[in-house]
Amino acid sequence: MRKALVSGFDWNGTTPRGRYLLALLGFTVFSVIGSYVLERRDIPYWGEAVVIVVAAILLIPLVGLTIRRLHDAKLSGLWTWLTFVPGLNLALLLALLLISTRATYGRVPPSRLRSVGFMLTALGAFVILTRLIWEPYVMPAGGMKPTLLVGDYAAGLRFAEDHGRGDVIVFRHPVTDRPHVARIVALGGETIRLEAGTVILNDTPYPAEPGGTFTETMARQGRSGSLPRCSNGAVGFGAPCEKAAYLEQLPGTAPYRILDIADQRSDNTASYTVPEGHVFVMGDNRDNSTDSRTPSVLRGVGFVPLEAIEARLSVVLFSYAGQSPLQFWTWRAGRYMQVIG
Known part of the structure; x- marks a missing residue:
């Protein structure tokens, strides 16, 4: 040998x-x-x-x-x-x-x-x-659309410190202990709540601006074969599935796109005070994300301890739209090396 x-x-x-x-x-x-x-x-x-x-x-x-x-x-x-x-x-x-x-x-x-x-x-x-110095992560679900799509193979920087608002992070889910991805929207010591989908940070509202329409094909996505939710009603396989997109910008962040599917309970929350040493996270696909709005006792994320953060995602290396990366005809070449913002 x-x-x-x-x-x-x-x-x-x-x-x-x-x-x-x-x-x-x-x-x-x-x-x-x-x-x-x-x-x-x-x-x-x-x-x-x-x-x-x-x-x-x-x-x-x-x-x-x-x-x-x-x-x-x-x-x-x-x-x-x-x-x-x-x-x-x-x-x-x-x-x-x-x-x-x-x-x-x-x-x-x-x-x-x-x-x-x-x-x-x-x-x-x-x-x-x-x-x-970097950690790979494959998106299994659509909670971070349109920033990250199901099937995106992203790279996260290890040992990143001073996690700030707007960072897209990988952390350990407190219930499943599996890697989970979301965006930091509030830091330790801050207060946050949502009213009609608008983020109220430290008692200051930050309404999102209209950002067009996010359209994807109604098809099974990822290894789980899940189907996307649409705001344009029930659509058949292969038909366009639409969601309203908005541009949100919080203090210290660049504008990023979020999605809205329908008015639902998670669009209005109680006021949370983030403990020191923790962050409050949400998915960009606001109506299809399990995040800090749901406490861990209800199988949600709750407040995320800083020590639970494993990496800060920075770039999409590879992407596929099918249920397996071997289905080369579903590869999304346009997303290769796309910076995550």
């Missing part, structure tokens, strides 16, 4: 099938263990850091061994890029394991194209290392 990994850093050779199989088994075992560690919330940061650093280091030999195996099969190393395409990567790896050759583990002349591929792979390893 050690010899296989070391040889993977030299992309000019070839790799016999047995050695390639051994390397893939090792990578598979590490992937299973690593995924378990990264998904556990009680794992200390140093445990996550070990997994991330090892994953970054192993990326280069994994690609290198695949290129060497392609050489062994008398194929171009350019086929390696299929390993980054979901579905096709498994087909390629299986084919490389099934192909029988009589290679002598010889040398393959170096090329400029291979050098470029090595540098790009090294860059990919560096990107993996940056995972030490």
Whole structure:
């Protein structure tokens, strides 16, 4: 196994099938263990850091061994890029394991194209290392529309301090203990209430301005297959689902869009005084969000302690509109690298 990994850093050779199989088994075992560690919330940061650093280091030999195996099969190393395409990567790896050759583990002349591929792979390893300072989050529900859509894969900055009003944060839900996303609208020591949907902060109203109409397609969204709520009545599958949009701006924030579906009880609340060391959060999809307006005893969020905040979301990396990211025809290319405001 050690010899296989070391040889993977030299992309000019070839790799016999047995050695390639051994390397893939090792990578598979590490992937299973690593995924378990990264998904556990009680794992200390140093445990996550070990997994991330090892994953970054192993990326280069994994690609290198695949290129060497392609050489062994008398194929171009350019086929390696299929390993980054979901579905096709498994087909390629299986084919490389099934192909029988009589290679002598010889040398393959170096090329400029291979050098470029090595540098790009090294860059990919560096990107993996940056995972030490950011946290990924996939939106499973529509409580933050239109800022975040179901299926948005967003990145949040870890170790962010001085969380301010307007920040979109990830925090631990007090009831489910799962990651939850909402926007900070009030800080510790402030008072807040809603009247007819208008935020009254420290006894000062901040009415939102009309911001057009938010339209999406009536279809099942995310892995849960939930359906969006519409303000234009009951619409059939594939039809436009509309909601009124407004521009809200609170002290110290830039304007951001919120949605209104209908008049309902959550549009009018009691007055809350946010305890020190806590924040009051709401979803931008105001009529379809479980947030600080509902106390935790009623399975809501209540006041969010600062220590429960895990990250501040800053950018959408990837987005899909279907029920699985493998449905490439539902990918929203227009949302890639979109800044979260």
